[in-house]
Amino acid sequence: MLSVGFRALFKREVLRFVRRPKNTFMPPAITNVLYFAVFGVILGNRIDQIAGFDYILFIVPGLVVLGAISNAFENASFSIFHGRWNEYIHETLTSPLSYVEMVVAYVGSSAVRGLIVGVIIAAVGRLFVPISIEHGLYLVATMVVVTTLFAGFGIVGGLVARDFDDLTVMNQFILRPLVFFGAVFYSLETFEQAWQVGLSLLNPMVYMVDSVRYGLLGYSDLTGVGILPAPYTEFAPLVSLAVLTACTLVVLAIDVYLFKTGYGLTD
Amino acid sequence: MPPAIETTDLVKEYGDLRALQELSLTVEEGEFFGLLGPNGAGKTTFINTLVGLVRKTGGEARVFGYDVESEYRQARDAIGLAPQEFNVDRFFPVREVLMHKAGYHGIPEDEAAERADEVLKRVGIYDKRNERFDWLSGGMKRRLLLARALVTDPDLLILDEPTAGVDVQLRHDLWDLVTDLNDEGTTILLTTHYIEEAERLCDRVAIMNEGRKVTVATPDDLKRRGSDTVDVRLESAPPAAGALEPALGPYARDVTTRGDHVEVRVDDGGSTAPRLLNDLEAAGHEIADLEISRTSLEEIFVDLTAQEDRTVTRSSASEDADETGEEPTKRAQEGVV
Incomplete structure (x- = not known):
């Protein structure tokens, strides 16, 4: 898997975003300073604790997920689409890399960008509130899985898009609403109606935000909403991670299939 | 050793349009092969089928014996492509672009850097190595495409209209370069609109039209297939062409008269002219002057x-x-x- 060709493409993809911090790392850093200042400090002081946490601390995991998956998606979709638009993706396509190597390089590098942004947001949060990590290994595994999942979606987006507007639509009208209704800024316990909780559980973001919150704060909404029968409720985070991992593998398989068939890449 | 390129009944369809129609073509290893044809003849589609940018609808295509779909990695590794369009990575300085391309072909980073410098020098834009592609002039961009094709040291170099829109100096530089490469053993497939280019460089040419192969021949063979025109000026105006024809043999394919000139179309002007002159003199005409126009490719x-x-x-x-x-x-x- 780690052939010279794969490493070359992976490095090229990482260098592309590392050399442009103004476009890649500065925006999420600034946006999250604003989020923490407004939602965390100004509004947060007027909100009671949620699940025993100060509001500003409660929203840290959600903001980390929001930034990480948005950037993973954006990086993969942009890299693929821009390469298609200017046709320089031909440099990759006409090379002897296998389709699996191509996909893993594009997805892996985009996931790395998502992870870096996640760390930046956590660091920004740390400026406002002390954060300790409760389940480090679980947190790392979850972050790797969700950024890989969205990098994988980004590949599909980059292949399906016909112009740059399509990419904006995907990010603004699909990704962002799902994240905002993914319990980033509130707990599922907030809902009084069962249907509200039921509807939320259909949103895949809920599981991602909850998993990262569990990894970071040691608290999971899902253990309390009955998705698993007693006495297994405490395994909800592990089940979430397993399901997310399975979804990621499916999306990666779709990516490889699309590359293999040349969808959006060849005539 | 299998041929550099071998296609059998290659077909590419875009809906109702058949861009390649049962195209069978063989390019031997070490050949300098030209692909000629008007716009839309299918030349670029053919090339892109070999490198994986177009998926064939039917038939077979092999590069050095490797199937371009089932053994795509080996086939693509053997090919260096300088396309018509400027499809170069805009994010990196050109030296790094070349290093990346070499890397994709499995060349370790140190060696890739050496090769990038070497090919940039070879095409004459080494001093622009730290520029991005968009800042290069048109001619330099064309040179870079060639450098990118060469950086992987390909056994088969495919040049898709490399001299389209370039100045005379660059065209001659490119000709010299590709001739040297061919002398060093690289197989070259060249598509061009410039007949002179094909005539000057190619061992054999294939003429394509509407996705079909019209013919494959050496430039000399092709020229021999054309007819020449022998223009004879007589001391006095000849009779009408119809009256002259019986005096000439079946070699005269078309006879016209104009003032004191007789124009005769023949297969091979050089060897037929003496006989034509004899026949004209035998018919009582005195020859004043003679000019043979050879058919151009x-x-x-x-x-x-x-x-x-x-x-x-x-x-x-x-x-x-x-x-x-x-x-x-x-x-x-x-x-x-």
């Missing part, structure tokens, strides 16, 4: 593609177009300009 090309068009037209269109052949000829001529 360009005229043969137009003629061949026009014939092909007529064949296609005959099978699908009206008898009028078939009779005159004007419309297809015009199309073919427009195509090669």
